[in-house]
Amino acid sequence: MKISLILAVINPSLGGVLIRGEKGTAKSTAVRALAELLPQQKVVAGCVFGCDPFSRDKWCEECQEKYGQGQGQGLGGGESGPGIESRRRPLVELPIGATEDRLLGSLNLERAMVKGESVFEPGLLAASNRGVLYVDEVNLLDDFLVDVILDAAAMGRNFVEREGMSVTHPALFTLVGTMNPEEGELRPQLLDRFGLCVEVKGLLEPEKRMEVISQRLLFEKDPRAFVEKWEREEKNLGLRIEEATERLRGVEVSEGALEKAVDICLKLGVDGHRGDLTVIKTALTLSAWEDEPIGEETIIRAAELALPHRMRRKPFQDVDFNVKERLLERLMEEKALSGGAK
Numbered sequence: 001m002k003i004s005l006i007l008a009v010i011n012p013s014l015g016g017v018l019i020r021g022e023k024g025t026a027k028s029t030a031v032r033a034l035a036e037l038l039p040q041q042k043v044v045a046g047c048v049f050g051c052d053p054f055s056r057d058k059w060c061e062e063c064q065e066k067y068g069q070g071q072g073q074g075l076g077g078g079e080s081g082p083g084i085e086s087r088r089r090p091l092v093e094l095p096i097g098a099t100e101d102r103l104l105g106s107l108n109l110e111r112a113m114v115k116g117e118s119v120f121e122p123g124l125l126a127a128s129n130r131g132v133l134y135v136d137e138v139n140l141l142d143d144f145l146v147d148v149i150l151d152a153a154a155m156g157r158n159f160v161e162r163e164g165m166s167v168t169h170p171a172l173f174t175l176v177g178t179m180n181p182e183e184g185e186l187r188p189q190l191l192d193r194f195g196l197c198v199e200v201k202g203l204l205e206p207e208k209r210m211e212v213i214s215q216r217l218l219f220e221k222d223p224r225a226f227v228e229k230w231e232r233e234e235k236n237l238g239l240r241i242e243e244a245t246e247r248l249r250g251v252e253v254s255e256g257a258l259e260k261a262v263d264i265c266l267k268l269g270v271d272g273h274r275g276d277l278t279v280i281k282t283a284l285t286l287s288a289w290e291d292e293p294i295g296e297e298t299i300i301r302a303a304e305l306a307l308p309h310r311m312r313r314k315p316f317q318d319v320d321f322n323v324k325e326r327l328l329e330r331l332m333e334e335k336a337l338s339g340g341a342k
Contacts, residue, residue, distance in 0.1 A: 001027070003289075004196045004305055005034050008132075008174055009089075010244045011285040015195025015278065016175035018138070018186075018309065020319065025200040027178040031091075031134050034176075037238045038089035039245060041130060045083030048122050049129045049169050053084050058156070060169040090131035092124050092173075096140065103145055107162050120167045125149075125158045128173040138177030139184050146190050149175070153193055181319075195278050197309040197319065240289075248288035253280055260299045268303075268326055269312040278306040300324065 004017045019027045043050040044067075049060045056068070067082045094103065105123035124133070125148075133149070135141060141149075152158050158171040175193060179186065191197075203209050219226040261279040270276070282302035287294045304323045311326065 001030055001198050001200050004198045005030065005176070006037075006241060007282060007285045007289065007305070008176065008196065009034065009038060009241055010289060011248055011281060012172075012174045014174075014281050014285065015193065016132075016177070018191070018194035018197045019176075019178045019200060020181055020197065021178075021200030022182070022202060023180055025202055027200055028136050031136075031176055031178060032093075034132070035088075035091040036234060037241055038091060038132070039238070039242050040086050041089050042084050043087055043130075045085045047082075049126050050087065050090070050131075051170065052130065053082055058170050058172065061167070090127060091134060092128040092131060093134045093136065094124055094141075094145075096137055098124070098145065100144065100148070103148060104158060104160050105162075105167070106160075107165060120160070120162075120165060122169070123158075125152055125171040125173070126169055129170050130172055131174070133173040133175055135175070135177045137179060137183070138190070139179040139181075139186050143187075146187060150189055150193060191309050192274065194309065196282065196305045198305065199308075199319075244285075244289045244291075247291060248285060251284045251287045251294070253284060253294055257283060257294045257299055260296055261303070264299065264303050264327060265307070268307060268323070270307060270310045271312065275307055275310040279303050282306050300327075303327075 001019055001021075004019075008014050008017050019031070021027055041050075042053055044053045044059070044063050047060065047063055049063075051059045051063045056064075059068070063082065101123065103124050105126055106121050107119070135149075152171040153173070153175060156170060156172045158169055160167045177186075177194065185191075203212065258280065261283070262276055265276045265279065279299065279302045282305055283294050283298045286298050286302055292298070300323075307323055309319050311323075
């Protein structure tokens with residue numbers, strides 16, 4: 001769970017993480033703690049959507065109107081370009097029971113009634129632009145909101161039509177969801193949108209369970225002291241993530257690694273090409289995180305994170321996380337068939 005979240009921060013193009021697990025296994029706690037590890041990013045000064053000052057083609061309508069005529073020479077401020085601010089990448093949580101207006105955005109009723117102005121009030125999709133959108137109990141999300149999130153994730157933009165007002169703005173976010181499979185499964189369309197999928201189970205070793213309880217009691221006794229105790233380690237982890245993000249740009253994948261990834265996907269019966277691509281992206285990110293070249297083991301570990309929810313299943317069959325085991329079974333089947341043919 002932890003490595004999948006770290007990889008999603010290092011490489012937002014992975015497509016996010018789905019964390020499945022029984023209740024009481026700190027799924028939500030882990031995701032919310034991720035907020036302190038998110039790196040800083042440059043944004044257009046004063047932009048409510050946090051537009052990237054160096055990616056004009058992804059700007060919101062307001063930034064396009066203000067600075068769209070510039071030639072990119074004044075990004076430090078002034079008439080020819082926007083000013084630049086720094087902020088931590090946002091982590092926005094979609095509450096259970098959130099309304100359509102809360103997610104998409106709506107008309108600012110106060111401005112409309114008092115001043116007669118049609119002003120757009122940004123929603124959670126706007127707040128999560130260039131950040132992380134976290135959905136707890138994602139399997140219980142209303143179908144319409146699921147469709148909205150799918151559309152925004154696919155297009156990278158949010159389109160809002162309200163009371164004669166038409167607005168579009170960037171909505172580039174990393175989707176992170178947590179769920180308890182006992183409460184129901186996800187729709188296949190949404191399941192496929194998560195780049196990585198991991199399973200969390202409660203600890204079975206008595207010593208480790210005692211350690212969990214002890215740490216929790218220490219936190220409840222003195223939260224400030226507990227946070228200060230782990231502050232240095234948390235900062236070091238944040239620095240490692242920033243360094244890995246920089247290294248990711250220089251990591252290259254070999255022809256052999258591509259062949260291995262494709263071979264694994266074919267052997268496991270993965271539909272489409274999204275699985276192959278995600279395995280390679282995950283391997284690249286693992287390589288950047290560990291500062292090691294991509295080998296066969298890297299590809300297999302990447303497949304364990306990227307393929308469980310993409311392998312073919314029979315109706316009502318649970319997600320199978322034994323990727324290595326399934327792969328080994330397939331190899332033995334092929335070997336047996338090959339021996340029988342001879």
